[in-house]
Amino acid sequence: MIIEAVVFDAYGTLYDIQSVAAITDEAFPGYGEIITQIWRIKQLEYTWMRSLMRRYEDISIITRDSLVYTLKILGLKYSAPIFERIVEEYVHLDLYADTKPALAALKGRKLAILSNGSTEMLNMLVHNTGLDTVLNATISIDSKRIFKPSPEAYTLIESSLGVLPADVLFVSSNPWDAIGAKSFGLNVAWIERVTPEAIALACRKSDVIAPLTMFKAIRMQMDELGLEPDWRIDVGRLAERSGIIELNTST
Secondary structure (H helix, E strand, O other): OOOOEEEEOOEOOOEEHHHHHHHHHHHOOOOHHHHHHHHHHHHHHHHHHHHHHOOOOOHHHHHHHHHHHHHHHOOOOOOHHHHHHHHHHHHOOEEOOOHHHHHHHOOOOEEEEEEOOOHHHHHHHHHHOOHHHOOOEEEEHHHOOOOOOOHHHHHHHHHHHOOOHHHEEEEEOOHHHHHHHHHHOOEEEEEEOOOHHHHHHHHHOOOOOOHHHHHHHHHOOOOOOOOOOOEEEEOOOHHHHHHHHHHHHHO
16 A cells, blocks of 8 residues: 555644634633533534535634524623634634644655635635645635535545545544545544543543533544544554554555
């Protein structure tokens, strides 16, 4: 097997979605974490619902709609400037600390993003974080008007990069995305950013489950769907992670 292209998911994989909590907590002290978690949960649910209903709207609209929902159900009043400031954070997300070293280690192969993000949002995010000088392509599902994990979304890799699915390594920290890509026929590495053991430990330490712990339990764990990624990347064990990168790129 020769891996000719490595394609990454963006949100939650290269970019830390939780980094928006700083701005939400500044705008609504004490509510930052709960806003961030409900917002992300509803954002994902809206992409899946719109795909199933065949009523596509790009992610910039879905991101706004899911934030409106979140603030409304929490009973939080907001002004237009505050709302816009929070939404704007989606084009200024923090990169994970392992993003640039991983991309540098993979130099020499085609590198790309395939994301549910809109073309405009992704281009701004990639430019703002300097990845536009590293990536060969930033691919939005906009042209297909359907979100991952629909198989139609993953066809954009071959049409954009000219690489067959068998020669692509797809990398995502989102379990639903990893399984969607595996079902489509891509080689898949799942970045396991949090372990079940860590979640269980957090739950045992308190009678009240924190919003972030709940989010990790329902959105960051591999689902039971009869499919598994080809590799799991444990970000807590750098030596193993480096070995997996070598396995996927030199065989």
